Amino acid sequence: GRLLQFSRQEHKSPQMLQMNPRGRLPVLRDGEYVCFESLAILYYLDLKYPDPPIFGRNAEEAGTIMRVICEYQTYIEPHVSTITRAVFGGNADLRSEEITRAMHAVASEARTIEGRLSKSDWVVGERFSAVDMVIFPGIQLLKRALERPSAAELASRFMPVEVNYPALGRWLARIEGLPGYERTYPPHWR
Template sequence: MSYHLYWMSGAPPVWRVMLALNLKKIRYTETRVTRDGGELNEPSFGTINPRRQVPVLMTPEGPVRESIAILAYLDRVKPTPALFGRSPAEAGVIWQWIMDYENHLRGAMVTMSMIAFRGEAEARAGELSQALDTGCAEMETILHRLRLMPWLGGADISAADIVFYPGVQWMRKALARLEPGPLHEMMENPALIRWEKQIEKLPKFAQTVPPHWAEGDPKNLDVLV
């Protein structure tokens, strides 16, 4: 089987897919696209993904888009390690944490990130304050879980951790541009840092880190998360 990933540096959904591919030891080739390079607007890319977004994973069965859908696909291709659990109970817990993040924290994270990266903290102070408050409330729930369990899904790494980790790193990038506050303190919680270090020990982790982050390149910081 052959797999080919279309990706963009800095996009958390892309990072999710790279982490999963490496965790499952699935080999793939890749094409890096850029926001201003025009690749996403090419007619050929439109046939792969009409939404003209990445990630897209080309598979023997055709293209698969949307990061969580790709994780589910990969779990069927190679069931071990199981990203979505081995039992109905495990699957329920894992999906619960994924949807908690997607439905409750992600929106606030996007808002604070866009404000921070665009230097609009003063002009959009009300929006930022609300996003930070939501971030604190949601992170407290997550931190409580990580104090009790090594992973969000339980005893083993799962799709919940892979979905959440890139968002945490994106949020750290945003918070570094904002005045210190309660959310900054929460991000230094030992349980969260321990969990991050576990993920950073995954196979080929360094290859998944957005290249331009290490290079200090400000481009693509506003890609959708």
């Protein structure tokens, strides 16, 4: 793997655009094969390296993992994007009805995840899986946005995570403790 400098637009270089014409990351090259889009990469890696299975050990586990990923992508991710774009963009009214609605939706869905994590160490089942890998970055991005001073009022519904959603807080800490976690942490977040 190679780290790219977003500030230098390296993800839009001719070499990268040849691998992903959208100029977005992540991109995986495995020999001659190129795969992009996070979920597609996870699925490819699960089939190529099936131990441990990240999409479940049977059809029922796989179905549940995919359902929860779809729920996250449909019901949470768009709201997280609305909030993070507004905070990081710096020129949106964080008290607007749209942002308030997005924060209410995220808080509601966080309670659903909290309920799951109060019964299990992982979002689905007894093992770290693709659903944990999909949800974790979004939660971390949201936390990062809500830690900004400009988002203090908005953050009160969610932050501190460890207080408002203790099981979710323990889950975040569990993932941060996994071997190799440090290598996945975006360098510009340090």
